[in-house]
Structures are given as structure tokens and as C-alpha cells.
Amino acid sequence: MTTDEYILGLTERAAATARTLAGLSTDAKNQVLQEMASGILDHDEAIVTANARDLQAARTAGLSPAMLDRLTLDHARIEAMAEGLRQVAALPDPVGDELRVIRRPNGLVIRKVRVPLGVIVVIYESRPNVTVDAAGLCFKSGNAVILRGGSEALHSNAAILEAMLEAGRSAGLPANAIELVQTPDREAVHALLQQEQHVDLVIPRGGESLIRAVAEHSRVPVLKHYKGVCHVYVDRDADHEMAVNIVVNAKCQRPGVCNAMETLLVHEDIAEAFLPNVANALLSRGVELRGDERTCRIVDQAKPAVESDWSEEYLDLIAAVRVVASLDEAIEHIEQYGTHHSDVIVTNDDAAAQRFTREVDSATVYVNASSRFTDGYEFGMGAEIGISTGKLHARGPCGLEELTTYKYIIQGTGQVRD
Amino acid sequence: MTTDEYILGLTERAAATARTLAGLSTDAKNQVLQEMASGILDHDEAIVTANARDLQAARTAGLSPAMLDRLTLDHARIEAMAEGLRQVAALPDPVGDELRVIRRPNGLVIRKVRVPLGVIVVIYESRPNVTVDAAGLCFKSGNAVILRGGSEALHSNAAILEAMLEAGRSAGLPANAIELVQTPDREAVHALLQQEQHVDLVIPRGGESLIRAVAEHSRVPVLKHYKGVCHVYVDRDADHEMAVNIVVNAKCQRPGVCNAMETLLVHEDIAEAFLPNVANALLSRGVELRGDERTCRIVDQAKPAVESDWSEEYLDLIAAVRVVASLDEAIEHIEQYGTHHSDVIVTNDDAAAQRFTREVDSATVYVNASSRFTDGYEFGMGAEIGISTGKLHARGPCGLEELTTYKYIIQGTGQVRD
Numbered sequence: 031m032t033t034d035e036y037i038l039g040l041t042e043r044a045a046a047t048a049r050t051l052a053g054l055s056t057d058a059k060n061q062v063l064q065e066m067a068s069g070i071l072d073h074d075e076a077i078v079t080a081n082a083r084d085l086q087a088a089r090t091a092g093l094s095p096a097m098l099d100r101l102t103l104d105h106a107r108i109e110a111m112a113e114g115l116r117q118v119a120a121l122p123d124p125v126g127d128e129l130r131v132i133r134r135p136n137g138l139v140i141r142k143v144r145v146p147l148g149v150i151v152v153i154y155e156s157r158p159n160v161t162v163d164a165a166g167l168c169f170k171s172g173n174a175v176i177l178r179g180g181s182e183a184l185h186s187n188a189a190i191l192e193a194m195l196e197a198g199r200s201a202g203l204p205a206n207a208i209e210l211v212q213t214p215d216r217e218a219v220h221a222l223l224q225q226e227q228h229v230d231l232v233i234p235r236g237g238e239s240l241i242r243a244v245a246e247h248s249r250v251p252v253l254k255h256y257k258g259v260c261h262v263y264v265d266r267d268a269d270h271e272m273a274v275n276i277v278v279n280a281k282c283q284r285p286g287v288c289n290a291m292e293t294l295l296v297h298e299d300i301a302e303a304f305l306p307n308v309a310n311a312l313l314s315r316g317v318e319l320r321g322d323e324r325t326c327r328i329v330d331q332a333k334p335a336v337e338s339d340w341s342e343e344y345l346d347l348i349a350a351v352r353v354v355a356s357l358d359e360a361i362e363h364i365e366q367y368g369t370h371h372s373d374v375i376v377t378n379d380d381a382a383a384q385r386f387t388r389e390v391d392s393a394t395v396y397v398n399a400s401s402r403f404t405d406g407y408e409f410g411m412g413a414e415i416g417i418s419t420g421k422l423h424a425r426g427p428c429g430l431e432e433l434t435t436y437k438y439i440i441q442g443t444g445q446v447r448d
Numbered sequence: 449m450t451t452d453e454y455i456l457g458l459t460e461r462a463a464a465t466a467r468t469l470a471g472l473s474t475d476a477k478n479q480v481l482q483e484m485a486s487g488i489l490d491h492d493e494a495i496v497t498a499n500a501r502d503l504q505a506a507r508t509a510g511l512s513p514a515m516l517d518r519l520t521l522d523h524a525r526i527e528a529m530a531e532g533l534r535q536v537a538a539l540p541d542p543v544g545d546e547l548r549v550i551r552r553p554n555g556l557v558i559r560k561v562r563v564p565l566g567v568i569v570v571i572y573e574s575r576p577n578v579t580v581d582a583a584g585l586c587f588k589s590g591n592a593v594i595l596r597g598g599s600e601a602l603h604s605n606a607a608i609l610e611a612m613l614e615a616g617r618s619a620g621l622p623a624n625a626i627e628l629v630q631t632p633d634r635e636a637v638h639a640l641l642q643q644e645q646h647v648d649l650v651i652p653r654g655g656e657s658l659i660r661a662v663a664e665h666s667r668v669p670v671l672k673h674y675k676g677v678c679h680v681y682v683d684r685d686a687d688h689e690m691a692v693n694i695v696v697n698a699k700c701q702r703p704g705v706c707n708a709m710e711t712l713l714v715h716e717d718i719a720e721a722f723l724p725n726v727a728n729a730l731l732s733r734g735v736e737l738r739g740d741e742r743t744c745r746i747v748d749q750a751k752p753a754v755e756s757d758w759s760e761e762y763l764d765l766i767a768a769v770r771v772v773a774s775l776d777e778a779i780e781h782i783e784q785y786g787t788h789h790s791d792v793i794v795t796n797d798d799a800a801a802q803r804f805t806r807e808v809d810s811a812t813v814y815v816n817a818s819s820r821f822t823d824g825y826e827f828g829m830g831a832e833i834g835i836s837t838g839k840l841h842a843r844g845p846c847g848l849e850e851l852t853t854y855k856y857i858i859q860g861t862g863q864v865r866d
Contacts, residue, residue, distance in 0.1 A: 049783075049807050049809070052806060052807070053806055053807065132827060132828050134826070134827075134828060138817055138821060140827055140828075147839055147840075148809065148839065230839050230840070231840065251669070251838075251840045269862070272862040275862060275864055276862065276864060278864075279864035279865055280864075283864070283865055365467075383859075385471075387855075387857045388470060388471055389467050389470070389471065391467070391566065391855075392855065393855060393856065394855065394856040394857075394858060395855060395856070395857055395858070396858045396859075396860060397857075397858065397859050397860060398859070398860040398861055398862055398863075399556055399858055399859075399860025399861075399862070399863040399864075400860075400863065400864045400865055402864070402865040403556060403858065403863070403865060404856075408552070408865070409550060409552075409558060409856075410550050410552060410558075420669075421565055421566065421648050421853040422565075422648070422649065422669045422840060422841040422853065423840040423841040425853055425854060425855060425856075426855070426856045435839040435840065435843055436843060437805075437809075437810065437811060437812065437813060437843060437844070438811065438812040438813070438822075438827070438843075438844045439805045439812075439813055439815075440812060440813070440814045440815065440817055440821065441815050441816070441817075442814060442815060442816040442817025442818075443816055443817075444687070444690040444693060444694065444816055444817070445816075445817040445818065445821070446693050446694060446696075446697035446698075446701070446817075446818040446820070447697055447701055447818055447820040447821060447826070
């Protein structure tokens with residue numbers, strides 16, 4: 031069997047199962063999720079053993095300490111994965127929600143009803159917990175899922191999946207509802223991305239290069255964000271203490287994530303007064319500052335920024351800083367260099383806040399709060415499969431609802447069209 | 449200037465204008481729409497004259513009578529275009545709708561708000577009325593639009609647009625909000641489809657080959673349906689008179705459209721009793737029947753169907769007919785040969801209706817009504833930019849709401865993340 035044949039078979043079986051999954055009751059799905067959680071805990075030792083094999087190979091291959099850490103599973107992390115499945119079981123089921131009911135004068139009743147997407151492919155890198163998260167969220171939303179993890183986590187992912195499937199089946203999990211691509215062959219990813227006939231959505235999770243490669247080659251729609259170059263703009267009329275708190279939080283609380291601030295924009299009228307304060311706060315936390323000319327004149331410790339700094343996602347304790355002449359210039363800057371992810375204005379001026387939130391074309395725009403809240407949990411979704419900076423289908427944090435579509439179900443009594 | 453440079457400039461200007469459009473009030477937009485309607489009526493003669501040039505060239509080029517008819521504009525059709533704009537003005541404005549408000553325990557207020565998509569490209573064939581329809585719907589939903597009509601309608605489209613723009617500008621229509629691609633160069637379409645940076649959605653309107661060419665080459669998301677192979681399944685327990693009415697309406701009321709029935713499926717238990725009735729009704733209206741073996745045994749006048757009949761969109765007075773052993777076989781047939789557009793069950797059995805509507809994976813599924821109702825106007829949307837058989841973003845008839853996305857606007861009072 032060639033890789034193409036293997037992938038075709040996998041996606042065909044998933045598509046066939048998707049029809050069954052669409053009809054499962056919420057209770058049936060929750061029971062499977064609970065059993066899968068127990069299955070993971072019951073196979074704790076086998077998972078750790080499999081993970082040790084991956085870790086040994088990864089050490090031999092010379093993976094970085096950060097990547098080894100991401101790959102590592104211990105009892106606490108396995109507990110957390112099981113707990114994640116239980117939390118998904120506790121979430122409301124979006125499938126079957128009536129989004130709208132239209133009663134037409136001719137007596138037709140048109141119901142717009144939420145239904146699963148069908149088959150979802152998730153392509154991810156070293157973290158094996160994605161195997162559990164993605165399987166849980168896709169299953170709860172009534173979708174079949176095909177998982178393609180990183181080759182460095184192959185044994186870990188296989189052990190996790192085996193534990194989940196064995197337990198799940200005992201509670202009625204249909205065959206082919208959750209599948210793992212069993213070959214490390216890179217051709218398999220390419221073949222998956224061509225299956226527009228059987229796959230409804232691809233979700234890549236990992237670094238920018240993985241996501242770009244998927245988006246470049248996929249014939250299936252992709253839910254994605256490449257990177258988060260997030261801005262905090264401190265307006266002329268802002269509470270300086272609040273602004274410092276927000277900037278420090280957005281930059282330092284967890285610098286390695288996509289909703290962290292990368293660039294600080296400051297209105298020129300307050301630059302002299304505000305920049306030294308915020309610079310001190312950032313510098314004392316070890317943040318390197320890269321400023322435009324005016325920033326460097328006010329803040330001695332700032333290094334001169336180069337053009338590429340404005341579009342860089344540092345994911346580190348580095349911040350670009352620029353003084354702008356106006357709200358318009360701030361919006362222009364964000365439009366030119368931003369990534370439509372999360373952008374903040376700190377202001378007491380309602381008119382400025384309104385213009386900023388209307389004109390900044392990002393998935394999430396904040397007034398007087400840290401960009402770090404762009405997250406499914408923080409939004410109250412209970413879970414997150416990813417964040418989208420695209421405008422079609424779903425935007426911002428994506429949870430269970432964003433893994434669904436709708437259909438129109440029309441009930442008649444024999445109506446025909448004139 | 450090369451074609452690529454021309455298209456890049458066009459899309460950049462449209463994207464810049466999109467920000468202004470997103471902030472226009474409903475009243476301002478409606479006034480522009482009313483003025484554009486008047487502008488078309490005022491330039492009635494100029495439009496007819498320009499249209500005559502296109503018609504003459506089309507006759508010389510040997511276009512079919514059907515295509516000539518589609519291209520022709522007379523006073524009645526110009527009136528209808530103006531009336532269409534007035535109707536769009538009367539529709540509710542989706543922009544600014546609050547889809548959800550989430551109040552978090554930390555005091556953050558997260559509003560999910562409907563906003564325009566940004567820049568929409570519409571690519572269409574000979575009907576010049578699409579110029580007006582698409583411009584009106586995109587503008588009302590706050591989007592900039594770039595129109596690319598068929599080369600055979602170039603003069604007509606230019607005259608219509610000039611009339612609309614001149615009148616619109618006098619009422620405050622921003623520059624570059626509605627643009628027509630001014631070159632018949634085919635390279636221009638390809639260049640447009642590569643502008644993922646500035647274009648948010650492409651809507652092709654026309655025949656299957658146009659739509660496939662657009663989908664094949666586009667890096668921008670495409671709202672589309674290739675074709676409509678729609679089914680009516682007459683279940684074992686169906687009202688025969690109702691079933692005949694629905695089948696005749698779905699097939700004959702307007703056979704050349706995508707929501708017309710192409711294939712009739714009949715449960716074997718009622719085939720002997722039902723098929724002669726429905727066959728007579730269809731034959732008496734000039735419909736050619738192409739049946740499977742069992743159908744041909746019951747209906748003498750039916751010709752034997754070949755495999756390709758089951759997936760053909762006839763757009764004509766031809767129907768494929770098949771006897772199926774069960775509801776399951778009907779669903780399987782639709783899954784295998786259908787196009788996820790509009791499919792009908794005629795039944796008195798609630799359980800069968802429920803299974804059909806749940807398991808048939810189409811944008812619109814009907815119980816006891818004609819498939820011909822899949823239409824934005826019939827759904828009460830007031831207008832339609834197209835029909836989508838994709839599952840992402842929008843499904844089924846698409847009106848103003850489907851030309852929007854949402855953003856999250858978060859109001860804080862200084863919240864930072866722990």
C-alpha cells in the first residue's frame with residue numbers, strides 16, 4: 031500500500047464514521063470522554079514507558095532542552111490530560127443548537143441547526159497532550175479526527191491513543207472516529223492536505239514554518255494564525271499606572287506565546303512623561319527595548335530598532351517601542367505591521383477607544399486590558415482548539431462551536447414554488 | 449503598468465477604503481444605495497446604448513440566443529436593477545450586530561460584534577445585472593467590492609457602474625468602494641486571486657467551469673457551489689399526491705437552475721404504485737426519464753440510465769430515476785452522487801424524516817417541500833449573493849450576513865492576567 035492509498039483509506043473511513051458521529055447523543059459522547067480519561071490514567075505506566083523511548087531518541091538527536099521539556103510526560107501531565115477530557119465532557123454540546131428558526135408565510139419552517147463539520151485533521155509538533163486535547167474537542171463536537179503528531183512523539187502519541195481508544199470503545203466509541211497517522215513519512219501530510227473530498231478542516235498547531243507549509247499546500251480550508259505581533263497603544267489620554275501594568279503584563283507574564291505584546295506604541299504628547307516609567311518597569315524585568323529615534327532620545331537604554339523589528343514576533347523578553355503622532359498613526363502602524371491577532375488601546379477617551387476598536391482589523395481588540403486574555407479559557411469557552419486570525423468561518427479563540435457548521439432543515443407540508 | 453501592478457493597486461486601494469466603509473452609518477449607506485438606484489434610472493439611455501455595443505459584438509461573435517438574452521438590457525431590466533438596490537437599502541444592516549456578550553468574573557466585557565469582511569471580489573459572466581446586485585450587497589454590508597464581469601458585457605458594465613458611481617459619490621460614496629476591473633485581460637483574474645493580503649473573499653458566479661477555474665487558482669477563500677445535483681427521495685410511507693406535486697415542481701418549474709431536482713429516488717415498496725403516476729406527470733410536461741433497471745421495467749417510456757446520469761446536472765427537462773431498497777440506500781446514493789446542495793424526503797414517517805435530515809450532509813435538507821425553495825429570497829434574507837455548498841463560513845443561501853465576519857471587542861478597566 032502506498033502512502034497515498036493509506037491516507038485515502040484513512041480519510042474515507044473517517045468520512046463514513048462522521049455520519050454516525052453526527053447522530054450520537056450528548057450523553058453517549060460524554061460517557062466515552064469519561065472512559066477515555068480513565069483509560070489514560072489506567073495506562074499511565076505504558077504511556078510513560080513509551081514516552082521514555084521518544085525522549086531517548088530525542089536526546090540522541092540533540093533536541094533542545096525546551097523541546098525535550100515539551101515532549102516529556104510525567105504522572106502530573108498525564109493527570110492533566112485526563113482532567114482535560116473530563117472538562118470537555120462537562121462543556122455544553124453545540125451540536126443540534128438551533129441558531130435560528132424562520133417561519134415563512136407559505137408555512138415552511140426553516141431551522142438553521144448546528145451540525146459537526148465532519149472530518150478534521152490536526153497536524154502538530156512535539157507536545158503529546160495535543161493528541162488528547164484535539165481528540166476530545168473534535169469528538170465532543172461530533173467530528174471524526176485524524177491526528178498527525180510530530181515524529182519525535184510517535185511512541186508517546188501511539189500509547190496515549192491506544193489507551194484512549196481501548197477505553198472509549200468499551201463505552202461505544204465508533205471505529206475510525208479518532209485515528210492517528212501511523213507513518214512518520216512526510217508524504218502522508220501532503221496526501222492528507224489533498225483530500226478535500228473527505229476532509230473538512232485542517233488545524234495546524236506549532237511554529238510558523240509548520241503552519242505556512244500546511245497553508246501553502248492545503249486544498250482543504252485551514253484554521254490558523256501564523257504569528258501574533260500584538261500591539262499596546264498608549265493614547266494621549268491614558269491612565270499611566272494602568273498603562274504600565276498592562277504593558278508589563280502583556281510583555282512579561284508569558285513572553286513566549288502568541289498573545290504577548292511585541293510592540294509598544296506611545297502617543298507623542300505623553301511620550302516624555304510615560305516612556306521613562308514604562309521603560310524602567312520593563313528593564314527591571316529584563317526586557318530589551320528596541321526603540322525608534324524618538325524613543326531612544328527619551329530612553330537611554332533603548333537600542334535603535336531596525337525596520338524588521340516592527341514585524342518580528344520575538345516570543346522573548348524584547349519589545350519594540352515607537353512614538354506615534356496620533357491615533358491614526360497608531361492604527362496605520364498596526365495595519366502595516368500587525369498580524370490581526372490581539373491589539374490594545376489604553377485610553378480614557380471613549381471616542382478614541384471606539385475608533386481603535388472599529389478600525390483595527392484584528393480578531394480581538396482591547397480597551398484597557400492586557401492582550402494576554404485572548405484565549406478560549408479566558409473567554410469562557412472552556413477549551414480551545416486554536417486561535418484564528420483568518421476572517422472566514424471563525425476568528426479569535428476557537429472552541430467547540432468553531433468546530434461546527436450548520437445546515438438548514440426545512441419542514442413542509444407539501445409546499446411547491448409558484 | 450503591468451496587469452499585476454494594476455491589480456495590486458486596485459486591491460490596495462480597496463483595502464484602504466474598507467476601513468472607511470466599516471465605519472459608515474446605516475443611514476449613510478442607505479442614502480448612497482437610493483442615489484445609485486436613481487443614477488441608474490437617470491442614465492437609462494446611456495446604459496441601453498452601451499449594451500447595444502456589447503450585443504452587436506456578441507452577435508458577431510456568434511453567441512447563443514440564451515447568452516444574448518442574458519446579456520440584453522432593456523428599460524424593464526434596468527428598472528428591476530434599480531428596484532433591487534432600493535430593496536437592499538430597505539434590508540436591515542448586519543454590521544454592528546452584537547452576536548454575543550460575555551461578562552467575565554474579572555470584569556472584562558467581551559462583545560462578539562459583526563463587522564464587514566473587508567474586500568470582496570466578484571467574478572461573473574454575461575448577466576450585467578450582477579454588477580448592480582453584487583455592488584449593492586457588498587456596499588450595504590460595509591465591504592469594498594472589486595467586480596470582474598464577462599468581457600462580452602464590458603461596455604454595459606462600465607456604463608452601469610459609471611451611473612452608479614456618479615450618483616453614489618454625490619451622496620458620499622467613498623472612492624474605491626466599488627471598482628470594476630477595466631481590462632478584459634485574463635491575467636487580471638489570476639492576479640486578483642493571488643491577493644490574499646488585500647482580498648478577503650472571492651465569489652464566482654457563473655457556470656461550473658468558471659467556478660472550478662477560480663477555486664483551483666485562488667489563494668483567497670472562495671464562496672461557491674459547483675453545481676446542484678439535487679434529489680427527491682419518496683419514502684415508503686409518503687403521500688403520493690404530495691410527492692407527485694413536489695417532484696413535478698422541483699423538476700419542471702425552472703429546470704435550468706441549481707436547486708432543480710435532477711434525480712428521483714423511490715422506495716421499492718411503493719415503486720409499482722407510485723412510479724406510473726409520477727412518470728405520467730413528468731412525461732406530460734416533456735420530461736425525459738432515465739431510469740435504473742427496475743424503473744425501466746415499471747415505466748415503459750423511461751430510457752436506461754448510465755452511470756454518469758447519477759452525477760449529471762442536466763439543467764434541462766431530464767430526470768434520472770432510481771428505485772432504492774431502503775432509506776439507507778437513498779442516503780448512500782445522495783452521499784455518493786450528490787453535491788451537498790438541496791435534497792428532499794417526502795414521507796409521513798417522522799423517524800425517517802429525522803434520519804434523512806440528520807444524515808444527508810447537504811446545505812439544505814427538506815421534508816415534504818420542493819427543493820426549489822433554496823434561495824435567499826425564499827428564505828426571507830431579502831437578497832442573495834450566491835449559494836454555498838462548502839461547510840466553512842457559510843452554507844446554503846448567502847445574503848448580507850454571510851458577507852460579514854465578527855471581531856471580539858473587549859472592554860476592561862485595567863485587567864491583567866495572573
